[in-house]
Amino acid sequence: MAKDTKARIQTAALELIARQGVQRTSLRQIADQLGITKPALYYHFASRDDLVRSLLQPLLDECETMIIELERSGGDDPRRVLEECFDLLYRHRNVINSLVRDPTTLSELDLGNRLINWRLRVIAMVAGPRPSLAARVRAVVAVGGLADCTVLFDDHPVEKVRPAALEAALATLDRPEPVRRPARRRAPTSPRSSSRSR
Known part of the structure; x- marks a missing residue:
């Protein structure tokens, strides 16, 4: 019976933590979801950190x-x-x-x-x-x-x-084919610059 309760607490904790994160999940919320008292939860886990470690x-x-x-x-x-x-x-x-x-x-x-x-x-x-x-x-x-x-x-x-x-x-x-880098294209020369170079 104790093992079943412990497993139920861990399952409920995971569900709540998945929805709202660790910091927003309290032991009271977990106890309320399961319909058990907070002292009953403390019987299995001394703190939230203790519960998280068990998970x-x-x-x-x-x-x-x-x-x-x-x-x-x-x-x-x-x-x-x-x-x-x-x-x-x-x-x-x-x-x-x-x-x-x-x-x-x-x-x-x-x-x-x-x-x-x-x-x-x-x-x-x-x-x-x-x-x-x-x-x-x-x-x-x-x-x-x-x-x-x-x-x-x-x-x-x-x-x-x-x-x-x-x-x-x-x-x-697996060793892949070497990545081929595209050849650099030369910038097109303008007609003016080509005519100056003549």
């Missing part, structure tokens, strides 16, 4: 575990790295949408630095050993784009989004 903790734990396991195995298979990243981020998309985009939450819980560190470690695995600048840029675009796809296409079935996102990310990692 984030599964994401944080899974991220750290996933990255450590990938690094131990060598992290030399970009497809596997990208697949695992997509699946993890998709599982936690509601939390990411509701909390990770809130700058206050990022700073107060030192979440921003942790997320940046994890992303850099994933990018390093995807870029490969001794990558060139171009390879590092492609890895940044591939990982960032893949992550965005887990939250931006929530209205489409994951069975369609996942393969499309992975295909695009892997295609980004």
Whole structure:
């Protein structure tokens, strides 16, 4: 029963935070939405920060575990790295949408630095050993784009989004044709200037 109540509190908190942000969501609002007393809510969470941490903790734990396991195995298979990243981020998309985009939450819980560190470690695995600048840029675009796809296409079935996102990310990692810069056109000379030069 206690676990059910705790889960209901977390679900209601996510719904409210998604609509109005962390700072505008109070424990009283959450209690009112659930029809429980504030002391009953305090039984499970001592403060709003405590509640927010409980929402984030599964994401944080899974991220750290996933990255450590990938690094131990060598992290030399970009497809596997990208697949695992997509699946993890998709599982936690509601939390990411509701909390990770809130700058206050990022700073107060030192979440921003942790997320940046994890992303850099994933990018390093995807870029490969001794990558060139171009390879590092492609890895940044591939990982960032893949992550965005887990939250931006929530209205489409994951069975369609996942393969499309992975295909695009892997295609980004392939060495593309060099970008050809258009030749500079010479400014047309006016009849006067051409006649003066004669």
